Amino acid sequence: MSAALEREWTRFTPGQRIARWLVWLAVVASCVWAVRTIEVIPEFLLDAPEQMADLLVRMWPPDLAHYRMGVHDALVETLHIATLGTVLSFAMAVPLAFLAARNVCGVAALNWLANLCLVASRSVNALVWALLFVAVFGPGAVAGVLAIAFRSVGFVGKLLAEAIEETPRGPMEAMEAVGAPWGHRMLKGLWPQIQPAFWGIALFRWDINVRESAVLGLVGAGGIGVALDDAINFFQWDKVATILLAILVVVILAEIVVTRVRRRLI
Amino acid sequence: MTARRAFAPNWQGRAALAALALYCVYAAAQLDVSGERLLVGFGEGARFLARMWPPNFERWDTLVEGMVESIQIAVLSSAAGIVLSLPLGLMAARNLSPWWISGPTRGFVAVCRSLHYVIVAILFVKAVGFGALAGIAALTVASMGFVAKLFAEAIEEISMKQVEAVRATGAGPFAVLLYGVLPQVASRFVGFSIYQLDSNLRNSTLVGIVGAGGIGGTLFAAFKRFDYDFVAAILLTIIALIFLAEIVSARVRKALQ
Numbered sequence: 001m002s003a004a005l006e007r008e009w010t011r012f013t014p015g016q017r018i019a020r021w022l023v024w025l026a027v028v029a030s031c032v033w034a035v036r037t038i039e040v041i042p043e044f045l046l047d048a049p050e051q052m053a054d055l056l057v058r059m060w061p062p063d064l065a066h067y068r069m070g071v072h073d074a075l076v077e078t079l080h081i082a083t084l085g086t087v088l089s090f091a092m093a094v095p096l097a098f099l100a101a102r103n104v105c106g107v108a109a110l111n112w113l114a115n116l117c118l119v120a121s122r123s124v125n126a127l128v129w130a131l132l133f134v135a136v137f138g139p140g141a142v143a144g145v146l147a148i149a150f151r152s153v154g155f156v157g158k159l160l161a162e163a164i165e166e167t168p169r170g171p172m173e174a175m176e177a178v179g180a181p182w183g184h185r186m187l188k189g190l191w192p193q194i195q196p197a198f199w200g201i202a203l204f205r206w207d208i209n210v211r212e213s214a215v216l217g218l219v220g221a222g223g224i225g226v227a228l229d230d231a232i233n234f235f236q237w238d239k240v241a242t243i244l245l246a247i248l249v250v251v252i253l254a255e256i257v258v259t260r261v262r263r264r265l266i
Numbered sequence: 267m268t269a270r271r272a273f274a275p276n277w278q279g280r281a282a283l284a285a286l287a288l289y290c291v292y293a294a295a296q297l298d299v300s301g302e303r304l305l306v307g308f309g310e311g312a313r314f315l316a317r318m319w320p321p322n323f324e325r326w327d328t329l330v331e332g333m334v335e336s337i338q339i340a341v342l343s344s345a346a347g348i349v350l351s352l353p354l355g356l357m358a359a360r361n362l363s364p365w366w367i368s369g370p371t372r373g374f375v376a377v378c379r380s381l382h383y384v385i386v387a388i389l390f391v392k393a394v395g396f397g398a399l400a401g402i403a404a405l406t407v408a409s410m411g412f413v414a415k416l417f418a419e420a421i422e423e424i425s426m427k428q429v430e431a432v433r434a435t436g437a438g439p440f441a442v443l444l445y446g447v448l449p450q451v452a453s454r455f456v457g458f459s460i461y462q463l464d465s466n467l468r469n470s471t472l473v474g475i476v477g478a479g480g481i482g483g484t485l486f487a488a489f490k491r492f493d494y495d496f497v498a499a500i501l502l503t504i505i506a507l508i509f510l511a512e513i514v515s516a517r518v519r520k521a522l523q
Contacts, residue, residue: 124501142303
């Protein structure tokens with residue numbers, strides 16, 4: 001009786017406690033391993049604050065006159081790349097999402113194939129896609145648009161397929177019962193249900209693409225990255241500062257626009 | 267009284283779609299995207315793929331060296347970013363900090379998030395020289411932007427009752443954080459951290475393109491030398507690593523729930 005009352009209550013069983021300690025041990029061990037084996041040149045580390053200050057001094061004041069000469073057109077090109085890339089990615093992602101959604105496409109092999117395409121697209125970064133397309137199409141905005149599109153397909157397709165799979169069957173079944181053909185069922189039974197998700201995904205991905213398209217130029221795929229790369233290669237740090245400011249402003253504006261439009265649409 | 271028409275046409279929506287289509291045509295013309303160019307390009311693409319096959323794993327030692335460095339960058343930048351996000355997230359939460367702390371912190375976090383990590387990496391390459399250190403610094407900044415923002419949002423959603431209860435017992439600010447706030451957000455914070463480790467692993471394979479260490483440098487060099495079969499080998503290795511990381515992180519997240 002008294003033994004039961006004096007029982008000490010603990011949150012975790014001994015096994016859980018050991019597991020938690022093992023996880024912590026693994027985390028610490030991997031950090032220690034990384035610190036001890038990574039190649040960092042100590043002189044560079046000591047020098048860093050001085051170099052950083054030097055960089056900031058060279059960047060200030062930003063060469064704002066450069067904006068109208070070299071930056072504005074490149075910035076507009078970046079926005080074109082991001083938007084066209086998003087539209088193109090939707091053109092490819094919608095069919096793939098339909099094939100990947102198990103409640104629309106009943107063939108397991110097709111589900112699997114579509115998912116494979118989506119995963120392959122997602123696991124290659126936009127910059128790597130850009131490298132590939134620059135090798136194929138030559139430097140320029142075309143490579144940028146395709147890189148953005150191919151990178152976005154996986155993301156958009158996966159989210160769309162999930163949205164389609166989550167829809168209740170009721171409306172579709174009702175339309176099937178009154179004899180509506182496949183196209184009508186999709187357009188009037190499915191589409192209204194996934195519409196909010198669709199626009200949400202579109203806006204979200206466009207926002208990401210605006211950021212991503214700003215760096216594509218570093219590998220020659222057009223947009224403001226080309227201007228940035230040129231300015232860095234010539235060590236024109238005041239121009240670099242202007243370009244960075246321009247990118248920052250556009251990215252923040254895009255975020256504001258997306259939040260506004262989302263509130264109106266959804 | 268007129269009955270409302272079922273499936274009434276949405277003219278506003280149609281007009282917006284038409285405008286989008288017009289814009290696409292205009293933008294495509296501006297960017298010089300034409301069918302002819304695409305056709306030529308896809309022909310080139312076939313040749314390009316032929317040169318990538320079969321992947322060449324002969325220089326596997328260079329490959330492994332680069333991958334290990336990428337993993338190190340990912341581990342260290344995640345650790346630094348997560349540790350720094352903890353105070354930043356607390357400072358940015360509007361229900362815990364006064365506005366004159368949360369405002370500037372939110373601004374700082376927003377700037378960290380707005381600049382793409384490759385751009386940040388360029389700046390750090392200038393500041394601390396070529397090598398892994400620049401990559402670690404750049405990805406730390408990116409991690410701070412992401413984890414601190416989500417952490418602050420999670421804190422803003424906590425129930426203040428527990429915080430008030432702990433405070434009512436006379437606990438100091440530190441004890442309030444430790445016993446009133448952190449237990450409510452700890453599991454979500456761990457979730458964000460694992461997600462960030464996963465995404466840092468992806469990004470660390472890339473910062474090398476601008477000279478910030480890792481496999482990206484090897485990849486870019488191979489591209490510049492038209493060494494496409496080695497490029498294919500590197501890409502396959504990166505994809506395999508990312509797959510593995512995705513599976514592991516999904517498992518861990520499921521185990522945590």
